[in-house]
Amino acid sequence: DGGITQSPKYLFRKEGQNVTLSCEQNLNHDAMYWYRQDPGQGLRLIYYSQIVNDFQKGDIAEGYSVSREKKESFPLTVTSAQKNPTAFYLCASRESGTNYGYTFGSGTRLTVV
């Protein structure tokens, strides 16, 4: 079945540590996205990529970095510069063009310990 796989499901980060969240899709979608979800604040866009080797900052990119070396993969690194990283992170993808909806993964819950 086609879909988006996020791993790990749960991740714990120590202060000052960088961690990387994985997102892989086998839907052959061109565009991929990272969102952060906090209670009571809805989903906010971190980074997005509409094509391989290209990506743009979203609304809350500070303290995060991404790469898009392969069409099916869009990893997110949460750096030590992100002061409040505890959140639920969701990856999404969709086909190019404005007529298509988004498909989401099952999420990674990151906790700072």
Add this chain to the structure above:
Amino acid sequence: KQEVTQIPAALSVPEGENLVLNCSFTDSAIYNLQWFRQDPGKGLTSLLLIQSSQREQTSGRLNASLDKSSGRSTLYIAASQPGDSATYLCAVTGTASKLTFGTGTRLQVTL
């Protein structure tokens, strides 16, 4: 800047009732609107996608309408079941193909 509002924030209904969830958006220049369901601790499941040129979409017991000019959408759930309990999110795709979410309606269907 696009803003999406969902009312009510929470809703509790007895099993079997029909219900309506509301979504409003401030900028009518959208390409489409999508309704999602989210169970606690899980990802988002797409329920319905309505293109800007469409008025409604149906899937089983779900019906979503769109009035782009007034910036409103409704999600109608017929004959609600306990398994429908979840948070429902609406989201609009606007300029630069960016998706803007509402904060959701938390639905509980009681026996």
